[in-house]
Amino acid sequence: MLTTNPFDDDKLREECGIFGIWGAENASSFVALGLHALQHRGQEAAGIVSHDGLNYHAHRAMGHVAGNFDRDDIIRKLSGKVAIGHVRYSTTGETALRNVQPLFAELAEGGFAVAHNGNLSNAMTLRGALNRRGSIFQSTSDTEVIIHLVATSSYSSPLDRLTDALGQVEGAYSLLCLTPEGLVACRDPLGIRPLVMGKLGEATIFASETVALDVIGASYLRDVEPGELVIVNEGGIRSFRPFAKATPRPCIFEHVYFARPDSIVDGTSVYEVRKKIGAELAREALVEADLVVPVPDSGVPAALGYSQASGMPFELGIIRSHYVGRTFIQPSQDVRHLGVKLKHNANAALIQGKRVVLVDDSIVRGTTSVKIVQMMRDAGAREVHMRIASPPTKFSCFYGVDTPERSKLIASQMNVEKIARYINADSLAFISIDGLYRALGDQRNATAPQRCDACFTGEYPTTLTDCDVDGKPKPLSLVATR
Ligand SMILES: O=P(O)(O)OC[C@H]1O[C@H](OP(=O)(O)OP(=O)(O)O)[C@H](O)[C@@H]1O
Numbered sequence: 001m002l003t004t005n006p007f008d009d010d011k012l013r014e015e016c017g018i019f020g021i022w023g024a025e026n027a028s029s030f031v032a033l034g035l036h037a038l039q040h041r042g043q044e045a046a047g048i049v050s051h052d053g054l055n056y057h058a059h060r061a062m063g064h065v066a067g068n069f070d071r072d073d074i075i076r077k078l079s080g081k082v083a084i085g086h087v088r089y090s091t092t093g094e095t096a097l098r099n100v101q102p103l104f105a106e107l108a109e110g111g112f113a114v115a116h117n118g119n120l121s122n123a124m125t126l127r128g129a130l131n132r133r134g135s136i137f138q139s140t141s142d143t144e145v146i147i148h149l150v151a152t153s154s155y156s157s158p159l160d161r162l163t164d165a166l167g168q169v170e171g172a173y174s175l176l177c178l179t180p181e182g183l184v185a186c187r188d189p190l191g192i193r194p195l196v197m198g199k200l201g202e203a204t205i206f207a208s209e210t211v212a213l214d215v216i217g218a219s220y221l222r223d224v225e226p227g228e229l230v231i232v233n234e235g236g237i238r239s240f241r242p243f244a245k246a247t248p249r250p251c252i253f254e255h256v257y258f259a260r261p262d263s264i265v266d267g268t269s270v271y272e273v274r275k276k277i278g279a280e281l282a283r284e285a286l287v288e289a290d291l292v293v294p295v296p297d298s299g300v301p302a303a304l305g306y307s308q309a310s311g312m313p314f315e316l317g318i319i320r321s322h323y324v325g326r327t328f329i330q331p332s333q334d335v336r337h338l339g340v341k342l343k344h345n346a347n348a349a350l351i352q353g354k355r356v357v358l359v360d361d362s363i364v365r366g367t368t369s370v371k372i373v374q375m376m377r378d379a380g381a382r383e384v385h386m387r388i389a390s391p392p393t394k395f396s397c398f399y400g401v402d403t404p405e406r407s408k409l410i411a412s413q414m415n416v417e418k419i420a421r422y423i424n425a426d427s428l429a430f431i432s433i434d435g436l437y438r439a440l441g442d443q444r445n446a447t448a449p450q451r452c453d454a455c456f457t458g459e460y461p462t463t464l465t466d467c468d469v470d471g472k473p474k475p476l477s478l479v480a481t482r
Pocket residue numbers: 012257295296297298299326327328360361362363364365366367368369
């Protein structure tokens with residue numbers, strides 16, 4: 001089945017993680033470790049492609065990094081001093097082995113492997129045009145259009161062909177590519193998804209987040225800049241700016257939820273920012289209570305910030321089981337509710353008779369909030385107030401986060417008072433969009449926002465070529481083709 005529409009199901013998932021290394025013996029073993037540190041970004045599938053100077057080697061598997069890439073026989077097969085890897089949460093194309101990255105093809109000028117974090121907002125349009133010109137696709141992933149655009153480019157060098165291909169795609173892409181010219185890292189002109197560069201001895205590393213550098217003891221050099229293409233080979237490291245200059249719009253949600261708190265994103269500590277968001281939330285929406293309780297794990301730093309700014313004690317009123325994955329990955333609404341119960345439990349002895357402020361990073365469908373508020377009431381809480389460290393999520397993401405279709409986002413259907421009633425909270429407040437920017441040390445420029453914040457504001461930084469804001473595919477006749 002061709003599933004190029006990001007809204008084929010209603011699961012909300014994260015995004016993907018990429019990791020690449022050039023110039024280390026057993027490169028793939030470093031990639032396996034790096035991917036392990038990026039596991040929170042994608043838990044559906046993982047893959048590694050390596051190059052030993054002569055041949056390419058690939059292994060892709062459904063499931064986690066552990067259990068697939070901690071096997072000696074597999075890592076030994078992935079030989080060579082250069083390798084790239086990927087952990088996936090699908091945004092376009094079904095969860096199946098044929099869509100697991102890195103994708104690889106033997107092109108006229110040699111092998112080409114690509115690992116992509118992001119989502120192309122004109123992939124369907126490009127795919128249609130490529131199909132009509134005779135391209136035969138092997139997967140239903142948006143990423144594969146890059147391979148066909150490279151394959152059919154009229155330029156001669158692999159780097160020029162890649163640049164030509166990327167000039168035609170729209171949306172979000174942080175990419176790692178193995179080409180006959182070397183390891184290439186590239187970030188889209190808006191820098192929507194993150195990508196950092198590091199060093200370990202003589203080896204050069206690229207990763208979605210700095211935690212993946214930490215895990216192998218590598219040092220952080222710098223971010224790959226929005227619109228920058230970096231190539232690493234025997235000749236050293238070269239940087240290019242092949243695209244028209246644009247004002248960057250990195251994803252603000254990385255700071256709220258996606259990135260690990262021990263990562264540095266856009267040059268700032270995610271943990272520090274989350275605490276500042278919590279402090280800002282306390283300034284904007286203070287409520288008198290006995291305890292500030294985080295919804296673990298992702299609500300913890302914001303709850304700490306809320307507690308420190310308000311002077312109310314921070315307590316672990318909800319304990320999280322570490323043997324249950326993120327709620328999103330449950331296959332149906334019923335099971336998802338069960339998943340939330342399995343995951344969180346009230347620390348009842350603490351909650352009994354107390355006025356509680358719950359702090360979570362976001363409300364998407366409302367599933368978690370309904371359960372957690374009820375859990376507090378069942379544990380004897382006198383009042384339950386909910387504070388959210390992001391504005392209401394009203395719009396879907398088209399840039400590499402698998403959000404449900406818009407109608408399933410509770411904030412697109414109900415105002416704050418209605419949501420409060422729905423989740424049965426005594427009060428509910430979300431941080432304002434300006435407050436979120438303040439926590440990041442910025443003042444939001446209303447006419448030209450400094451970040452992508454489209455899931456809160458609906459102000460998408462690129463044209464949505466393939467579909468409308470509700471995810472409804474546009475009739476092909478209305479879509480421009482090249
Ligand atoms: O409104 P919902 O549809 O329930 O989604 C929102 C919840 O999902 C996320 O947590 P999740 O449990 O996925 O992961 P976490 O353990 O990292 O917080 C997020 O932190 C919210 O708690």
